Amino acid sequence: MAKQGLTQEQKQTQRLALEQQRMLGLVLEKSDAEMAEFIDNKVNEIQALEKKSDENDEFGNNASDNDNERENSRTPADEVNSETNGDDDTMAWYRYFANNRSRDDEYYAPTAVSEKTLQEYLLDQLGELELDETQQIIARAIVGNIEDNGYLRRSSTEIADDVTFNDGYVVDANQVDEVLKIVQSLDPPGIGARDLRECMLLQLKRKPQTPDVGLAVQLVESYFDELASMKFDALSRRLGVDTQHLNDVFRREIRRGLNPFPGNAFGSHNDNSQQVTPDFDVEIDEDSGRLTVTLRNNIPALQISESYAMMNERYKQAGTLSVKETKEKKQIQDAYQRASMFIEVLKQRQETLFNTMSAIVKCQPDFFMSGDERDLKPLGQQQIADMIGKDVSVVSRAVSNKYVQLPWGVKSLKSFFSEDINGASRHEVYDDLKKLVEAEDKAHPLSDDALCERLKEMGYKLERRTVAKYRDVLNIPSSTVRRKMAK
DSSP states (O other): OHHHHHHHHHHHHHHHHHHHHHHHHHHHTSOHHHHHHHHHHHHHHOTTEEEOOTTSOTTSOOGGGHHHHHTTOBOTTSOOOOOOBSOTTTTOBOOOSSOOOOTTSOOOOOEEEEOOBHHHHHHHHHTTSOOOHHHHHHHHHHHHHBOTTSBBOSOHHHHHHHIIIIIOOOOOHHHHHHHHHHHHTSSSTTTTBSSHHHHHHHHHTTSOOOHHHHHHHHHHHHOHHHHHTTOHHHHHHHHTOOHHHHHHHIIIIIITTOOSOGGGGSBOSSOOEEEEOOSEEEEEETTTTEEEEEEOOOSOOEEEOHHHHHHHHHHHHOOSOOHHHHHHHHHHHHHHHHHHHHHHHHHHHHHHHHHHHHHHHHHOHHHHHHOOGGGOOOBOHHHHHHHHTOOHHHHHHHHTTOEEEETTEEEEGGGGOBOOBTTBOHHHHHHHHHHHHHHSOTTSOOOHHHHHHHHHHTTOOOOHHHHHHHHHHTTOOOHHHHHHHHO
16 A cells, blocks of 8 residues: 555656646746746636735845845856745745845836847748758748738738749749748747637647647637637537636637737837847946846745645644545645745746856857957857756747846847857858948949858858858848849
């Protein structure tokens, strides 16, 4: 009997560990704004979980801790340690680490950041993929037809005709459909959808496939009209699902969890700024040359409610229980474990984010001192993953939708990464390519072949198609167009 109990406990522990890993991946890629809503949902969902009271400051610290917390600024060379306080068993409270700001410090409002347009952002992602020449032409045609709100309104046949007549590549609608799937796999999720239903499905299928997400997919895929009409009673009977649960799934996974206009997060061609709240600060002590990394605490601290902690402890000490008490004990323990796990996941999120940013600073000290993008060194996400002892997928999620406040402005974490091109970063190649075009004879602009040769003379071993790809990313027209513009 003891062996069976031990086996059940092991299985439960394994299940919780897997759930914790899945949850960590989910929260890592969320922005702070998304995290705020996500945490609110979890507090409503898990009865044992609650936000810390306002008796402590907004970071979950006692006022007397502020001076100590100010000493916890981290330089890139420092070892990162998490900090907890209180009994680990009850996890009555804990505070996020790596924050050296008190409640009296300056409040940072969202900052306007110069960002790429949606089309530029998509072309940049396509540039990282191994596409053949025809696929590249089709992909650029698709991206060029995507509206600012993220939708593709032109048909595959119309785009195929454009490519055939304008670019000289004979393609058909099936080829366009295949490349469209590639475009729809890019960020932001839902991009390139032909209608709202497809936009929702593209986003839902990118989420971790939980039972609730599966139900949401079924609703959108097979019952979209009924869903649009909010016929939950009829849907409940047809699917054999409780009406309240159906409402909850709709509210959480569809209404709140999806963006009906995935392109709206980007600026238009005329206004390409967006409001973001930085996740980190990197400050420079010019006298010592010391770089200090601070992780902002923009999400609330959580705790297990005192009543659940007391009930859980009471049942630990209890002897023989009635059937009713045994059932209640299981419910209390399940809620307590879920709350503990979620608190631990948030702690791991903050640790991973801080470790990632610190590793980036270690790899790019020259840039952080100068602010000159030419000082950015080639850097891959695998390199950061090796430094912090995580899988590269963790780093990819950690840098997604994250920003750092620098003395001269705000920069996205993704922008610190680029491949090694003969010892140089892609940023350096971009800079030299722009200089070549700026210095060319406007009446006789350099072709892609000529640009390729000039770059090879400068030490960059690039193919013509790569040069053309970089030129597109930089929004530099072809030599033919540049010649016409000069007339």
